[in-house]
Amino acid sequence: MxxxxxxxxxxxxxxxxxxxxxxxxxxxxxxxxxxxxxxxxxxxxxxxxxxxxxxxxxxxxxxxxPEPVELDVVPEKMDLDIFYEDKDVIIINKPRGMVVHPAPGHTKGTLVNGLLYHCDDLSGINGVLRPGIVHRIDKDTSGLLMVAKNDYAHEQLARQLANKTITRKYVGIVHGTIEESYGTIDAPIGRDKKDRQKMAVVDDGKQAITHFQVLERFQAYTFVEFQLETGRTHQIRVHMKYIGHPLAGDPKYGPKKTLPIVGQALHAKILGFKHPRTGEDLQFESPLPADLVNLLTMLKREEIG
The missing domain is CATH 3.10.290.10 (RNA-binding S4 domain)
Incomplete structure (x- = not known):
C-alpha cells in the first residue's frame, strides 16, 4: 500500500x-x-x-x-460484428452503447468479454483487463476497432499509431452550421481543471490534432467527417466543443437540448493500416448505423418541410 x-x-x-x-x-x-x-x-x-x-x-x-485488484474477466458469448480476422488481427464493428474493456463496477458485457469467448489468443501487452486492445473508442461511439491477437501484432500496430500512419476517419453530427468546408483543429488536450471527469483544451495538455470536412449542412446541425492525426481521450468530442460545435447527443460535452439519440452522434467509419506481419495495406469501411441514418433522414425532411 x-x-x-x-x-x-x-x-x-x-x-x-x-x-x-x-x-x-x-x-x-x-x-x-x-x-x-x-x-x-x-x-x-x-x-x-x-x-x-x-x-x-x-x-x-x-x-x-490500496493495491489495485485485478478483476476476473469472464468470457461471454456475444454476436460480434467481425469485419476481418486472421491469426494476427481482428477488426470489430462495435455497436453504440458497448464498453470496450472491463473496469471496476463494469465487468460484464464489454467487448473484451466477447472477444475472450470468441478466441483465446489475444495479445497480453495491456494485461488482463485490456487483452489485445490497441486503441479504444468511447462506449457511445459506434464503429471500427482493431484488436491484436498476439504481442508481435500489438507492438507493430502500436508503432503505427505512434507514427501516425494509421487512417482513422469518423463521421458525426454537430450542433450549429460550420461555415468552413474543411479545417484543422490543433489544440492540446488534458484533464479539465474544474472537472476531473472531463477532458478539455488546456495549455499544458498533450498535442491533439483533428482534421474535419463538412459533408452536409442543415439549418441547425452539420454532418461532418473527422480524421484523427492524434488519439487523445475524447479528442473529437472535446475539439468540437472547443470550436463551438459540440456533437449532437453528447452527454458530457454537449447541450441537453439535442437530437433524439442515446450518446454522441459519432461513428468510426474508416480504419486503415498496414498488416502487422505482411505489410499489406488494409482499409475497412463501416456503413452508417441505423440511428445516424434516421437522424440524417429526419434533418433532411425538416429542411424540405
Missing part, C-alpha cells in the same frame, strides 16, 4: 476533500476516492472525515492508496 501525504495550499481553501484528492492523480475517480474515504483510507490531520469535508489551508492530507 502506497502512502501519500500532502499539505493543502491557500488556493485550495474551501475545496471538497474528494475533489481536492482527485486533482492529484488523473486516473483517480471521485467515486473511487469517496469509497476510500468511507473505508478510512484518507484522513485529515490524522482524523477521518466525510467526502464533503471542506479543506482548510495547512491541512495535512494522508492518502493510503
Amino acid at each position: 502506497e502512502i501519500i501525504e500532502k499539505i493543502v495550499q491557500p488556493e485550495n481553501q474551501g475545496v471538497r476533500i474528494d475533489k481536492w484528492v482527485a486533482q492529484l492523480q488523473n486516473d483517480w475517480s471521485r467515486t473511487q476516492i469517496q469509497n476510500w474515504i468511507k473505508k478510512g483510507l484518507i484522513s485529515v490531520n490524522g482524523k477521518q472525515v466525510k467526502a464533503n469535508y471542506k479543506c482548510e489551508e495547512g491541512d495535512r492530507i494522508t492518502i493510503c492508496v
